[in-house]
Amino acid sequence: KAGVTQTPRYLIKTRGQxxxxxxxxxxxxxxxxxxxxxxxxxxxxxxEYFSExxxxxxxxxxxxxxxQFSNSRSEMNVSTLELGDSALYLCASSSGAKNIQYFGAGTxxxxx
Amino acid sequence: xxxxTQSPEALRLQEGESSSLNCSYTVSGLRGLFWYRQDPGKGxxxxxxxxxxxxxxxxxxxxxxxxxxxxxxxxxxxxxxxSATYLCAVRASGGSYIPTFGRGTSLIVHP
Numbered sequence: 001k002a003g004v005t006q007t008p009r010y011l012i013k014t015r016g017q018x019x020x021x022x023x024x025x026x027x028x029x030x031x032x033x034x035x036x037x038x039x040x041x042x043x044x045x046x047x048e049y050f051s052e053x054x055x056x057x058x059x060x061x062x063x064x065x066x067x068q069f070s071n072s073r074s075e076m077n078v079s080t081l082e083l084g085d086s087a088l089y090l091c092a093s094s095s096g097a098k099n100i101q102y103f104g105a106g107t108x109x110x111x112x
Numbered sequence: 113x114x115x116x117t118q119s120p121e122a123l124r125l126q127e128g129e130s131s132s133l134n135c136s137y138t139v140s141g142l143r144g145l146f147w148y149r150q151d152p153g154k155g156x157x158x159x160x161x162x163x164x165x166x167x168x169x170x171x172x173x174x175x176x177x178x179x180x181x182x183x184x185x186x187x188x189x190x191x192x193x194x195s196a197t198y199l200c201a202v203r204a205s206g207g208s209y210i211p212t213f214g215r216g217t218s219l220i221v222h223p
Contacts, residue, residue, distance in 0.1 A: 031209070055209075056210050090156070094209075098144070098161060100161055
């Protein structure tokens, strides 16, 4: 079974631009969560989608948004990029009662 | 509010020198405690889930244990390839399914 796939792996953007990250979950997983990971803050939860609906949301500004498609693939968008948005963005998919999250390799975003 | 504290922040061991990593948690009803391993530049890799006090899980040189307030990840006779950051996360009963992560312990094993 293929794991969680995130694209692209690396991105370099400048302040004020916007960016879209993509995540393909493990086949059969309907829940997709997004996290931001930085050395200073660790893993911080952004939002979770389940069956195309946002089920949970973390404490991030509205510049961060996401969506999920009918095939469970998910995208995350960040508008008006700031230097502080530089981070590793991780996607995780899960399924079932145990709800174990399986992570992708992440997208490394650098904002210059 | 759910809280997870991991200690130490960093740990250096010699190959073969056994040790333990700690994960202390405060949660209103534990639904599961998760251990992950993360290598630099990669996503966390799932290791174990523990659900109730007294439970233990083992995988190769790693053994995870759980009490009502903390979990330990014991590393027996570590090898350099065990070097990684180890993350602990808890999920509370009720509410969202989203786990709360600790900041991790960075482990370096010297040959």
